Amino acid sequence: MTAKALMFQGTGSDVGKSVLVAGLCRLAARNGLRVRPFKPQNMSNNAAVTVDGGEIDRAQALQARACGIEPHTDMNPVLLKPETDLGSQVVVQGKARGHAKARAYQAMKPDLLGAVCESFTRLKEDADLILIEGAGSPAEVNLRAGDIANMGFAEAVGCPVVLIGDIDRGGVIASLVGTDAVIPEADRTRIAAYLINKFRGDVSLFDEGLRLVTDRTGWLSLGVVPYFAEARKLPAEDAVALESAIRETNGPVKIAVPRLSRIANFDDLDPLRLEPDITLDIVEPGRALPGDAALILIPGSKSTIGDLADLRAQGWDVDIAAHARRGGRVLGICGGYQMLGRKIHDPDGLEGPAGSAEGLELLDVETVLSPEKALTRVTGFAVTGEPITGYEIHIGGTDGPDRPRPFATIDDGNGAHQDGAVSASGQIAGSYLHGMFSDDDFRRSFLAGLGASRFSEMNFTTEIDSVLDRLADHLEVHLDTETLFGLAR
Secondary structure (H helix, E strand, C coil): CCCEEEEEEECCCCCCHHHHHHHHHHHHHHCCCCEEEECCEEECCCEEECCCCCEEEHHHHHHHHHHCCCCCHHHCCEEEEECCCCEEEEEECCEEEEEEEHHHHHHHHHHHHHHHHHHHHHHHCCCCEEEEECCCCCCCHHHCCCCCCCHHHHHHHCCCEEEEEEHHHCCHHHHHHHHHHHCCHHHHHHEEEEEEEEECCCHHHHHHHHHHHHHHHCCEEEEEEECCHHHHHCCCCCHHHHHHCCEECCCCEEEEEECCCCEECHHHHHHHHCCCCEEEEEECCCCCCCCCCCEEEECEECCHHHHHHHHHHCCHHHHHHHHHHCCCEEEEECHHHHHHCCEEEECCCCCCCCEEEECCCCCCCEEEEEEEEEEEEEEEEECCCCEEEEEEEEEEEEECCCCCCCCEEEECCCCEEEECEECCCCCEEEECCECHHHCHHHHHHHHHCCCCCCCCCCCHHHHHHHHHHHHHHHHHHHECHHHHHHCCC
């Protein structure tokens, strides 16, 4: 038998589609179904390395975990990784295919539909149920022609749609009824039901709202989902989540993170946010890096040279240099590691005109960017002796006199090698390893070196699964999940 499918679309971005699908994946898996997540097209610089050696969006990796399976490139066949306000790298079935500006990408979409449907068909071969996540909103009717992310895909594979409205941002009745009003009739009839997400307060106060939406649209109501605060503990899909987490005050040890314009894989920060002694200060453009930080952490970037220029334009290079002179610690991860060196060379013009850029000169290393992308999962040991795991996802290689003082020794399946570099003073360090703070022993040791004395007793990996279980319980209580799963075709 072929797998059944159900698609979840939203009245806008950030209405909670990713979290809802993750919770429903966990619920279906607990009920004994072979369930798989799928998102035809996503736009994010928060990527995960898959079991088949490619990359997909972090949200689909989380959903795969909710299903109890390894993430695979077929779960997110088209991933757009923004490099500028107008253009993105286009990743197809896990591998970079090139770069495109917004208008050029619109012309590419009809050709990409074949790859999307191919991945979807493969997933169906080993599943009972596919839960599909849309992108943005089907009400963006100006983009309907050639669409592969929402109704265009639903039409191509013949699956019904559940529409999600977010009451937390206001105007949920208008957004649902408005979607009904502007989309084509064929798309309207594909919507089988709707639900309301992120409700705060007495749900019964919205009974009349549900009746109004149902009367205006004819769609079935699946219920109202109260706000699930623990969603903040789950890896976020994209940088929108940073807007609500600019400064999280927990304790006396401050870690300052410059908010790079092309920040990537910022879920590296998630385990730090949950530690009781840590204040994670994500510094927005226009604000100086705080002088009382124990650590300045420069995160990953989708465009290292461009973000390095922006960092200088903000004056953050001066703040970082002053912090280092005061004896403060600096850690660069991936693109942040590359920025800490003396130079970044781009001989092939991968990030703009061919040439070289001056680094922050806090590590005696240089980076040469190259077209080949490292996409590997690794295990190993930090130089302090704790086990460390994670993944690499970057272009280019880094070398120089500071490299013999590595940040870690790791194994990517091809033998052990050294990762990163540490300055002679021990103050400045860089690493290509994403996900390192998910390892509890390493995280606690690292934070103790910054002056932290209280630590969360959680196992971060186990905590993610516990949150997924509680999310599934939450949805089972508040939604008509029997009817919802029965809508799949």
